[in-house]
Amino acid sequence: MSKENKKIIKEATIATTEHITRKYFFKECFSGMGAMALGSMLQGCDWLGNKDSFGNFTNTNPLMARAPHFIGKAKSVIYLHMAGAPSQLELFDFKPDLLKLDGQDCPQSLLEGKKFAFIRGVPKMLGPQAVFKQRGQSGAWISDNLPHLATVADEISFLKAVQTDQFNHGPAQLLMHTGSPRLGRPSIGAWVTYGLGSENSNLPGFVVLTSGGNNPDAGKSVWGSGFLPSVYQGVQCRNEGDPVLFLKDPAGIDRDLRKASIDAINEANQLTYNEFQDPEIIARMAQYEMAFKMQISVPDVMNINDEPAYIHEMYGTQPGKASFANNVLLARKLVEKGVRFVQLFDWGWDSHGTDGSTAVDIGLVNKCRNIDKPITALLLDLKQRGLLDETLVVWGGEFGRTPMQENRDGKSMPFKGRDHHTEAFTTWMAGGGIKQGSSFGETDEIGYSAISGKVTAHDMQATILNQLGFDHEKLTYTSQGRQFRLTDVHGRVINEIVA
Amino acid sequence: MERIINLFGHFHPLLVHLPIGILLFSILIHGLSYKERFASFVIIIPFTYLIGALAAILSCLSGLALSSQGEYDEQVLFYHQWLGISVALFSILGVYFTKKKKEKLLNWISITLLVLIFITGHLGGTLTHGEGYLTKSTSSEKIVKVKPIITMAQEAYLYADIIQPILEEKCYGCHSKIKQKGKLRLDTKEWILKGGEDGIIIHNGAALNSPLYKKIILDPVDEKHMPPKGKPQITEQERILLEWWINSGGYFDKKVKELTQPPSIAPILTKLEKNTIQPLTNNEVPVKEIQQANQNNINALTKWGVTILKVANNSNYLTANFITVAKTTDTIDNLIKNLGANIVWLKMPRMNFTSALATAISFCDSLTRLSIEHSSITDNQLNSFQNLKRIHYLNLVGTKITLKGLLQLKRLSNLNELYLGESNIINKDSILIQKTFPKAKIIFGNYRTENLPTDTMVVKVPPKK
16 A cells, blocks of 8 residues: 555544544534524525425435426427627528618617617618528528528527627626526526436536637636536536546546545545535535546547548538537537537627628628538437437527627728627527427518517526426525526516427 | 204204214213223213213204205215114113113113214215215325316317316316205216206206306305305306307217307317416327336336436326446346336437347337337347337337338337438338338438538638728
8 A cells, every 4th residue: 555545544534533532522513503503694695595496406416317397398408509699680580671771871760779889879781791592491591601501491490589688798698598697697507407417327417518719708607507506517528638627537546546535535525414414515526426427428428539420521520629510519429328408609709890700791601601510410410310309409699780880989890790789689499399490580671679579588598498398487496595597587488489 | 944944954963973972972981881990880871871862863853854955965865864863763772771771782782883873974974075085185195186188179079078177176066976055966967957956057059048157157246156155166268168068059979179169269279278288298198197106116227327207297107218228137127117107208229138128118008209229129129019009209220120120010000200210221111111100200311411612611801902
């Protein structure tokens, strides 16, 4: 036995004997009483007052699979978020009338009382910078920027009149993913994992993959667990090098010793939990266990090298190179393995037109080429594997883009770009019990405001939960003295797109 | 005079407790008096028996007064009445024997009375609280009446599927086999047509002339309003349905689609469909309710690494996912067999199939979704599934199944989705497969995305002039 191990054993012995000394007893008496008093004073503060009102959080295994409220059609979700907000006017919302107004001053009626992120003074209207065609039997309008997606239009339900009340990226992304524009709420993936647990005990229930060179503006809070036990937060996997850092055993430690040390740590944690009942301890224990299992399962599932050549060709993936396409293929693999919620963020959709990479006729086209083939391949691949009807695929940004050309600081800009727009934008859903080839909601003739079928982030969240078998009003968690839910006090299931 | 008799009758439920208590107490004293310690009790036995007999007579009389008001199940009433009278007679005999000091005979009287009182009392309870009242509230498994599922309102029978459940929920409490207030029963077609003490209750085609409907639309404070104050009331939707039923002829055997539907009915019919469809999506789970599965079996399977749980909190059907299990053992096979009736969704991707496992699955006769993609299942093993007729989703992607093997399943007529990608079955046989499974959407997959020149082209910023 090495010198280090002897030292560890000695420390362990001291720690164990500590529990039975007189001094320790008095110390614990004191702090225990203190905690009790504090608990009663601070009821509703943090974990002292947190309560699981769904009856789901089990002390032994918080990630254990659980049944939903009613029978849901979808068993997992792949959420494709285009961080930065893609332009609906160049992708799905075809407005021929806007073309006629191209280059004209924006009418005052559209500007009065409105606030924009960057537009100042009177901007010019900007016609659609893409060629549109009607696709499939459903006749959905999809531009030539997405030629592959156009071939699967009949699988998709479009939401053409989504609205938000946040025109900055961070708050808008938080609203989309946590139901609140402010920090601190659990993300939708965390809610789903809290509600359903994980089907595969070797993998986390909620995995996050990012691409485009940056994390979303709202930071990691968009896949955080908020006030839910932190075991439900998204596990971010890197797309280059080791998917999860520090997952390998250090040199000289074999798997048996690793197991023995985790068992010892968890035994100590269990004693502490018995004493303080802090669910975060359970979360930590579960995460140790999960990490141990992930040492085997993650390298396997996160490896796309073994996929056949035709799959790589279909998705346009290149193993070893970080890309959105690789993430999409990984998403399919994860869902196939029983992961509940896979969240993809692709950064770089903020088409302001400040330079070529953010111009709606240059940078946006390139971004579209990066996602078009992989997303199409994902829908087709899920379908041929018999997984599409139990996997809900959601696509969208955090808001839309203006029908006016951005004039940052009141000056005309060298590239064609659009400002943030909250009043109408397009998202879509497919699979998981969603209608095939349908469209809900309409915008006015220039795509400025929604005129029918308005839906909000909360409505989309209610619908996603509904497809998984949850009543969004009943999936709650008590924190700080009141019950919280993903949709706050809002949300309506968009039955118009439910099959 | 009649009113006084009626009033006296209403005291029956109160008075009956006197003879029960007093006579049981007499019997107790009688029994105890055989012990030396309580031997002195003997002297009060005649007195308690006398009071008990008087109380019994009084309850009999009040009972007779009450029974003349009708409204009770005749058969139960008959037994209750005569047993009650015999209690009174036996207690009078008891008084007589105490007077004559015939101890042996008194013993027999006491024992008989004990039995009679319990039976009569129970029957009385049945009359007032309904059949099975003893076990109803204490039973741990509450029997919850399930409303018939209406998936297609137009195909539903108006009376059997829509009207009868309303009557059952709101009226049967007082107007069925248990009680017949106003001499009215509503639990079968014959009784409804017969009407109550005031004559027939339904004039076909005229709801407003039909007492059944008129009493429902009376002002709720009116004492003739039905259901009575304090009882669950007929909702607006139910009122419209009842009105429509009577106005359209009060048929007992017609389907919704055979009747003319006023505009007010259409939204209600769709609502009926929605109410029932929402929690149970299409054919994922059999409509028939099932008993809860044995928790020990579920726990055992969980221990083997199987994710097995209810498909939803409101259902006893199970979903089982073997994603982390590569191979089953005899124990696992047995557990699957034991849980067979409850399992509706079974996922076994990449499973190493054995014929024992295939046999175990053949016991899962509720199965609706079977995912065995990339598993090692053979044609022979697949044959075990030929009687799993509820299967509507079958995933055979990446298996070695051949056309011949698949056609063995020709009796699975509910097959809706059939996935055959990467298997030994080829596209050209699809016509034959479609013929065998006419309802199925057959997916061979093998999808490709086209290679477009634009896929790899990058749009660049035009050079400055």
